[in-house]
Amino acid sequence: MMTSTTRSKPEPPQTAVDRDPHWTATREKLRNRQRPTMTLTICDDEDVKQALASAEYVERRARTNAEADPSDKDAQKLLKTAQAELDKARKAFDGAAIVLRFQAMRRPDFEELKRAHPATEEQAEDGMAFNPETLGPELVAASSLDGITAEEAAEYLTEWAEGEAAQLFDTAWQVQGETRADLGKG
Numbered sequence: 001m002m003t004s005t006t007r008s009k010p011e012p013p014q015t016a017v018d019r020d021p022h023w024t025a026t027r028e029k030l031r032n033r034q035r036p037t038m039t040l041t042i043c044d045d046e047d048v049k050q051a052l053a054s055a056e057y058v059e060r061r062a063r064t065n066a067e068a069d070p071s072d073k074d075a076q077k078l079l080k081t082a083q084a085e086l087d088k089a090r091k092a093f094d095g096a097a098i099v100l101r102f103q104a105m106r107r108p109d110f111e112e113l114k115r116a117h118p119a120t121e122e123q124a125e126d127g128m129a130f131n132p133e134t135l136g137p138e139l140v141a142a143s144s145l146d147g148i149t150a151e152e153a154a155e156y157l158t159e160w161a162e163g164e165a166a167q168l169f170d171t172a173w174q175v176q177g178e179t180r181a182d183l184g185k186g
Helices: 014-019 021-031 046-068 073-096 107-115 121-125 132-143 150-159 162-177
Strands: 037-042 098-103
Touching (some): 037 162, 046 073, 098 132, 098 162, 107 132, 132 162, 150 162
Antiparallel strands (some): 037 098
């Protein structure tokens, strides 16, 4: 009968780990990380949105033509014109758009917020763990970097069209699960 013994890799002494410049720098980077953020961009001006979409299309076509024949001076000129029009359209869009910014909450705070809004009996029967109707305004307010209050969030979630209200809630919800880690192939 054979028995195998597995040897574990010996741990380096903590003092050696603490003196390792690579690990020290990595620890510092980990301490200074910011929680994830997401934005929701709203533009009610259909003409501005369409002008931007058209300018993007024209610029892409002009760039493709200019790259296909770099010696074609007319194509290069058309590209410069298209880029200028795209810049102009982007500025108009940026001027008309409303950008709302959201940041992930600390995990314990997010969990506490969900516990503070338990599902109704009917929602629980449907498998829900919390009440999105009461959680929504609080979540939007708590994750807003723009100072949206719970009262304002409740108004938006009630008064906006269903799709837009869902986008507002979804952005505040999705940033909580946003990950910037890459597991790699290590």
